[in-house]
Amino acid sequence: MNIINKLTLRHLKENKRRTLVTITGVIISVSMIMAVATLGVSFLDIMKRQSIADNGEWHVQYQNVSPDQIEAIANDEDTGSLLLSNELGYAKLDGAKVEDKPYLFIKEYNEEGLKQFPIELSKGRLPSDEQEVVISEQIANDAGVQYKIGDQIKLAIGSRMMEGESEPLGQNDSLQRDGEGIKERLEVNSMETFTVTGIIETPSWEPAWSPGYTVLGYIDKGSLNKSDMVDAIVVLDKVNSSVFEHAGKLAKENGIGKVAFNDELLRYYGVTDNDNLRFTLFSLLGIIMAVIIIGSVSLIYNAFAISVSERSRHLGMLSSVGATKKQKRNSVFFEGMVIGIISIPLGLLAGALGIGATFWFINTYIDGALGISERLQVVVTPSTVLVSCLISSATIFISTYMPARKASKISAIDAIRQTQDVKLTGKTVKTSKLVRKLFGLEAEIGLKNLKRNKRRYHATIFSLVISIVLFLSVSFFTDNLKKSAVMSQEGTNFDISVSANTGDTEQLEDLVQLENITAYSVQKSLNPTALIDKDKFPQELKDMIERDNIPLDNGRYQYYVNLHGLDEQSFRDFAKKAGAELEMFEDPEKPTAIVIDQISYQDPTTTKFIEAKSIVTEPGDVLDLIFTNYDTEKSKPLGSFTIGAMTDQVPMGIRTAMMGGLDVIVPMKTMDALMDDEMKKEVRSQLYMNSTDPMETQKALEEVVPSNLYIYNVYQDRQQEEQLILFLSVFTYGFIALISLISIANIFNTISTSISLRKREFAMLKSVGMTPKGFNKMINYESIFYGVKSLLFGLPISIGVMYLIHRSVGETFDYGFELPWIDILFVIAAIFIIVSSAMLYSIGKVKKQNIIEGLKQENV
Structure with missing residues (x-):
């Protein structure tokens, strides 16, 4: 390690408080990036698992295909597993007590299908040949018809038809009635005899209004005749955006009439054939990631900018003994690297643990309120960690770049004379006479200080503006996310x-x-x-x-x-x-x-x-x-x-x-x-x-x-809707909490460090007779000025970002642009509270200092 880096480490150790504040800020920034990435991956993971638990794991369905077409689908390079499915038809259930469910609905799967679809076996075993079936336990519990394992049942199987209609009714079509009774009829196609080998729980895909109790049979691919038509269901080896085009091409080449997709599951893989939805997702992601990175850069940049301002005399002394521009620049980059080596691992761990604690709490609530089958799990993938590390490293580099360039340009004379930050002219510190008349001499001194220390003042205003933009943008985003989710759902308000x-x-x-x-x-x-x-x-x-x-x-x-x-x-x-x-x-x-x-x-x-x-x-x-x-x-x-x-x-x-x-x-x-x-x-x-x-x-x-x-x-439909809204709420409110945390840390870091660097100034004011009351008045005025100025810039920028979010959502969801007035009022109040709190906290640290020690102060 060269002498410049050793001196940099020594400087970090001597200024422990500032170093600790910077490390804490970076940890918060990294943990936010990690938490957001983990939250997104975990959210998609549970939605995938819930979709698979409800409807099975499959991606593409080729309907009414022949054995030759099945062979072509099986040989396709994208096919991972091939499931066969066939709706054999309906049969009358003799002795059924429920008038709206008078049928048995017989559906067949091959061996892979019986394993892949969510079938919960209560007793016995699954069928292994075409003369065996498993029956729903609901047949005995609700219909009152008792079948036992080993029983043989003879069924007249056919299609449910309406007068004048050529297409048969399916499981999603309820029993058709009119004022005189049942309007549909059963057209029998075949007589079949089956042996009951097991009892299954009522499948999750069976609608509550369906007219038939589920009975599952077996398809043997090898015994299919050339005239037999079944559905071929594909689980892909690799899910990507080409699935729609590839499946359509395969169907066209082999004369397959109809292709369906598991849109819900594919959506959670990030694959959708809805271009508007894709544009909305990616544009929203881009806007939110930009807001996160800007907030992180703001937090870390201010820490390093103030560090360089404080170290200016130190860097000038290095110049006087022969340090080059490159060495001075690299000393700032080295400081960023040290901070990153300490902060990034801790931030990654904090982000993952924070999400884990949140999920633990939410899972308890979900279990009691909704009774869903799947639970939130923290999913940390190598790509999540790598992306978080890269974004955090890039953020630290961007944050140190400008301070490093500034450090390289500090000359020995300017640094020793401390003229690089404060370059005064009469015009620079000129204030309106109205300020003194309205607020007094102390307010004028406070305003002159802001004008005199423009770099620190601008850094603080920038931090406040970014905090306003972060909070309003994310809260607006989350409100729109939930509103869009509600619009995309049926929205039924009854059971x-x-x-x-x-x-x-x-x-x-x-x-x-x-x-x-x-x-x-x-x-x-x-x-x-x-x-x-x-x-x-x-x-x-x-x-x-x-x-x-x-x-x-x-x-x-x-x-x-x-x-x-x-x-x-x-x-x-x-x-x-x-x-x-x-x-x-x-x-x-x-x-x-x-x-x-x-x-x-x-x-x-x-x-x-x-x-x-x-x-x-x-x-x-x-x-x-x-x-x-x-x-x-x-x-x-x-x-x-x-x-x-x-x-x-x-x-x-x-x-x-x-x-x-x-x-x-x-x-x-x-x-x-x-x-x-x-x-x-x-x-x-x-x-x-x-x-x-x-x-x-x-x-x-x-x-x-x-x-x-x-x-x-x-x-059950409403359960799924409420589940989705709840998960979105977890995501959004957790995100707002993280954004609020980084914003408050940003403001406290900037203001407290700036106040610490003004210890000598405060000691001087006390030495010439400023009273504690006058001192407080000066600080209060500075707080008000910070708040007003940051709101003048922050609110218009936030409205612009919110409009961009609204436009991106508008590609899929069309509703009027409305400002979140409650959030805006909250931000206005919060800015003044946070600024005042940061000022009072920081002033409390320097208020009791000895005037002589303050005038001699070199480090914080």
Whole structure:
């Protein structure tokens, strides 16, 4: 080690406090980078594992392929494992107690498929030949039909068909009913006899509304005839973005008609065929990583800049004894390397441990609240560590580059005279006379100090501005992330629905007395239309009309209307949320409605998730609704509705219309009063419920619900939605905590080090008679000036960054740009609190010093 590096180490040891502050700042910076990288990898890992646990591990599905095509798929270079699947069909379940589940659904897999898909064996073994099956335990538990291992079952297997339809119904299609009973029929294709070899848990992929209990059989690839058609499901050796193009090419070359992809799992590998979504992900990632690196560089740069300023006399002395520019520059780089060698390993460990502690806490909550099968695990990959090290090393290098260049230019005379940081002219330190009149001499001295020490002042302002930008950008990003997640989900706000194809609600109202029901809403719905004038079109509708060249009816557009009539209590609750006066809705002869004017939907053309106005209107305007009988193609007025209120709130069970549609909410008695017999035939009724135990409530409903009513349990879907939002919250709030930590450390580091370097100045002011009260006044004014100046720069820059984030999200999710006013007010208050706290903390360290010792102070 050369003499310059030895002197640098000695200087670091002598200035222990500043060195410790710098090391702490770098550790925080590195731990943030490591934590963010680990959090992202771990988040994707659990989403992959949960997707595999729910739907199996597969990537591409080639549907209805022959044995020759199977061979071509198996020989493809990208194919890792080949699973075979076949939906054999449905068979009547004799003696079934559940009217909505009268079938057995027989599905077959080859050996690899039985291993790869999430099949939980309770008893016995999996099938090993084509005459063996395993059955769902739900057949005995719910349907009351007892099968034992070793039993032989003879099944008439066929397809579920509707009159006039050529395509058979599947497991995602519920049992088809109308007012007279079941509308579908079973067309038997074959008679098969199977031996039961095992009992399995109800598969996670079986929908709650499916009409058939799952039975799994076996496919033998070698016994397939040339005419047999099955599905070939591929697990890829390596997942990359070429999967869509490659699979399409393979299908085209071999005459395969249809290819499907496991979009959910592929998305967690970072692979998606949605270019808008890919652009959104990468642009957001770029913006956030830029914010992180800028914040880290700011923290570390300020530490080294102040270090060089403090060491200027030391570096000047080295120049006087022959040190070259390169040696002085390298001494700063060497200091950065020493700091990095100490800080980077500690930062990596701190980041991983911090995420581990967070996951431990969150997993306890997840287990109690959602009961999901997978848990968050800390995933630290070599690439994560390597990327974190490279980014941290690059950050330290960038942070030391400018101070190193400055160090190389310090001459011996300038350094010894201490003129490189403070170059005074009368104009430089000139202040307004108004400052002294308003705030006193102490405030003027404080302002002159800021002007005199411009480098330190600018470094502090820069730190504060970066902190503001970091916090507001990340909080805006996280708010948009969660908002986008909510928009991309169905957003159902109920657990169970019971529907009828008639407008009769008496049967539905009888069901609300069941146990465990916490809230409910009985509704009637009808779909009339309304001709709306051009002046009430939102901009999005104008754009759609122009883009699709939609003709207008005398300047009016025909909206489709979702007219919903709510029971009395449900409407009272909804009117209260909408801020409407109940009295205006009481007279059915003067129909008054609440219009939902804020809609959220996915545009089928652009695939964007859009949030927009549905109509530009005001309370007091009138909607003329038109009923059309599509069998006779005749229309007639339904009624004129006065708009009593506009709202963005949505009643239980209702999903908003798309652009060109309108949701109109009225009391049920108003709806009944306006409809004639012809209209009543088109009315449908629904009951939406929330329950403390949705699965038990479903069982209770199945025992009492008549066959002409349809039960739909969305509890499991809502679980997945809540799980996703929870995981996003963990990610976002953890990220905000890390950003806040680095911002506060940045401010404290800059201000406390700057104050420490002013010990001699404070001692001088005390020596000429400045009182403690005057001293505090000076410091308070400096704090206010720091805060105001940083907000003047930080807020506009933050708004610019937030707009960039909004534009990047706008490629996939379309909603208006709104400033987060609560976050902005929080930042304004926090800046003054943090600056004042940092000032008071730092001043507390120097307040009690001896004046003589302060004047002699060389090191901190």
